[in-house]
Amino acid sequence: MSNHPPLHPWQVITGGICGLVLTIGLARFAYTPLLPSLQTQTGLTDAAAGGLAAVNYAGYMSGALAATWIDDVRWRHWLYSAGLWMALVTVAAMALTTWMPAWALIRYIGGLCGATGMLLGSGLVLGWLMRQGRRPELGLYFIGLGLGIVVSAVGAWVLSQGWPTWSDQWLAFAALGLVFFVPAWKWRPPVPPQVVAAHDATTSGLGSRRWTWTLLSSYFAAGWGFVISATFTVAIVEREPALAGLGPLAWAMVGLAAMPAVFIWDLVARRFGDKQALLMAFGLQTLSVMLPAISGELWAALAGAVGYGATFIGIVSMTLALVGRRSPHNPGKAMAKLTLSYGSAQMLAPVVAGYMAQSTGTFKGALWLTAGVMAAGMALLATLPKDD
Secondary structure (H helix, E strand, O other): OOOOOOOHHHHHHHHHHHHHHHHHOOOOOOOHHHHHHHHHHHHHHHHHHHHHHHHHHHHHHHHHHHHHHOOOOHHHHHHHHHHHHHHHHHHHHHHHHHHHHHHHHHHHHHHHHHHHHHHHHHHHHHHHHHHHOOOOOOOOOHHHHHHHHHHHHHHHHHHHHHHHHHHHHHHHHHHHHHHHHHHHOOOOOOOOOOOOOOHHHHHHHOOOHHHHHHHHHHHHHHHHHHHHHHHHHHHHHHOOOOOOOOOHHHHHHHHHHHHHHHHHHHHHHHOHHHHHHHHHHHHHHHHHHHHHOOOOOOOHHHHHHHHHHHHHHHHHHHHHHHHHHOOOOOOOOHHHHHHHHHHHHHHHHHHHHHHHHHOOOOOOHHHHHHHHHHHHHHHHHOOOOOOO
């Protein structure tokens, strides 16, 4: 039994939010607003930039794979704690070299950190909420995703004013990460005193074979749509001559739209059901991907950024909560199984988009491909049967 005083729900939620800002917002998303300076000052090509993004998601997928067989809550808690530390280390380490293999290793480890915050952290928080008799939703927790984007966008803009060197920017982000590390560490969800092992079919978090494969396939499409915008939003805006310098603004709009969206999608799901809410989110995200491909003007870039920010977080939150609620004894494990599909798209999509952009000089083709993948995922989701 712990000698520490019991935590309040606001502390656990706040700690989880700070953990997401650190492991996703900085260890993952700082790469997006800093990418233009990396490319300008180090000569990083579009293809190499896409490759680093893919390696990052390979790390994320590796973490998701590991989480599928980690049943012991003590191990999940320990790995989540380690992920908080390593997130700080990887952000700082990006400033120490320009050697591509080293960057690839750093980004891979950063992906592992992202998995600890996104899957292990959310599973620990959801499990704690259910044990406390609270509403088992993750919308409030996932405000950390939107906040992380805002922090990375605003931070990159501020740093570009006083610290134009790319390496100084990474070190400054690592220092900023300490602000979020302290509450994330102090308010981690405690390990429950007794862990009940459950192995029946209801704890898998997934349902019938058809239900499972339909959800896995549609979530693959969601992962494709997520990673293209998460990796290239700033670069896409900066490539438009009339929009040069406005990339961080578009990225900030993503985060600002994501923060209230976590509450809105919870309300939509309660009103219309999970499936209908997910269909709405897929449709809006598909439209948001198409807008910058249709027009190179500022309104399209900002509208696309807002639409993306307002929808990707809803898709993730509703899908993970859906399977997590079905696995109360180990929600993180159920979420990780579904995330393997999401992660495989995150590995493939940035490589394809990077090569398409490098060969054509524009991201428009990659955006149209992404919209097509999202539309296919929406069509699959529409066929999602009621679970047997």
